[in-house]
Amino acid sequence: AQRVTQPEKLLSVFKGAPVELKCNYSYSGSPELFWYVQYSRQRLQLLLRHISRESIKGFTADLNKGETSFHLKKPFAQEEDSAMYYCALGGDDYKLSFGAGTTVTVRA
Amino acid sequence: DAGITQSPRHKVTETGTPVTLRCHQTENHRYMYWYRQDPGHGLRLIHYSYGVKDTDKGEVSDGYSVSRSKTEDFLLTLESATSSQTSVYFCAIRQTNSPLHFGNGTRLTVT
Numbered sequence: 001a002q003r004v005t006q007p008e009k010l011l012s013v014f015k016g017a018p019v020e021l022k023c024n025y026s027y028s029g030s031p032e033l034f035w036y037v038q039y040s041r042q043r044l045q046l047l048l049r050h051i052s053r054e055s056i057k058g059f060t061a062d063l064n065k066g067e068t069s070f071h072l073k074k075p076f077a078q079e080e081d082s083a084m085y086y087c088a089l090g091g092d093d094y095k096l097s098f099g100a101g102t103t104v105t106v107r108a
Numbered sequence: 109d110a111g112i113t114q115s116p117r118h119k120v121t122e123t124g125t126p127v128t129l130r131c132h133q134t135e136n137h138r139y140m141y142w143y144r145q146d147p148g149h150g151l152r153l154i155h156y157s158y159g160v161k162d163t164d165k166g167e168v169s170d171g172y173s174v175s176r177s178k179t180e181d182f183l184l185t186l187e188s189a190t191s192s193q194t195s196v197y198f199c200a201i202r203q204t205n206s207p208l209h210f211g212n213g214t215r216l217t218v219t
Contacts, residue, residue: 100150
């Protein structure tokens, strides 16, 4: 069985401060990890995919297979980063499992 | 953005009535998914399809059925709606080795 855990439901940071969203997963096979973002009442959008290893909107995430983690980081949060963030895990059967999500609020 | 259209966007229905939500794609993607989004639960997979007439259950499939008679359409049916099925429903599509792309969602209220 595959499982994604996002331990923080809410995260509040000041503008310009670093932000880190935690994601841990459980999966016996070779995982495929994603971060999705949902701005207020909009559709979910892909933010990052672990195999691409790129930075989007200043966010990065590194897959750590030893710790089974895929934490999302940004060194300097901006107000427009306020949103809901979901970590997702893909398995061999093309099902994607999502975590419960973390709501980020960036305060001025 | 991927061409995904969900209809209706909003629906209010009474307990015990049948409801069908439609997802239509113009991308010819193989995989299609229905998720429900609820506070504290994130997104939970209801059903998904890996081809025409090929579907499988997700983690919260009880009370839901699906059909995919054409590549472009994936229907989600609540045979007899209950208040616990009040939620926001998202359709998503995916091609092999590519990420999920989501529709705009359907807000369903069961009174």
